[in-house]
Amino acid sequence: MIGLGAGPLRLKAPCRIVWTREEERYAGWAYGTLPGHPASGEESFVVHLDDEGDVWLTVTAFSRPATAAARLAGPLGRVFQRSYARRCGTVLRRLARD
Template sequence: MTRLTSGLSRPAHPRPALTYPEVGATRTPEALPAGYHHLRHSVAVGSGRAAFEKAGEAVTTWRMHRRSGASVRSEALRAEPGVSLEVSVGVGAVRLGAPCSVVWTAYEENRTGFAYGTLTGHPERGEESFIVSLEPGGTVRFTVTAFSRPAAWYTRLAGPVIPVLQLAYARRLGRTLRRLVRT
């Protein structure tokens, strides 16, 4: 996989802090922290090394998110630890922004992806990972793992609707990635 360099400089001002203490917990999906809603969604998106490379590139360059309808503003072209980004969804003035920071990445032979954690101003508190893996039989699998809880009044008010929306978004990302791999 070709590495991209952004040529973008990092801001000189202090970075906002992550809003949760369990940083990196999505690295071990079997042991997500208690006290949060847990999300695990996995889907096959293709087959073979070429599909794996294409899927990994789409995930780590924000292309999958953008093609799913989200807007992504990032200080870098590729996911790397410490990179800040804002993912937003909605239309026009009804757009919800979610500031995040990449907390870990995986650029491995058969596993590629990243996790971002929430920053102040995000409607939730927690972490979400987006991983593409090449399984021994050749199947390319995309997995979203997250733990979160409300951080804003409106997400607390929405209560049980939020996990349903999060799962719907994870499924949308999987469908989008499958289409990106096939084109």
């Protein structure tokens, strides 16, 4: 279960891991949404080390609104999704530095 926000404004988003990948230069995972999640879809996060030693994070997502509230949010849902992906990137960068 993913949870975003705090207190009574916390949004619960049930999901499950649908695949993982761990190779010499790649690591990643994807989750699919479950009933109760505001969207219906999948999101993947893959970290790749290229030949120059640079680290890349690729986030791929596809979804559609699954609840009335998500449908009413309209384009704000996409803004939220991008914000979540950026937050994940920030956390991964911090973890890589430590």
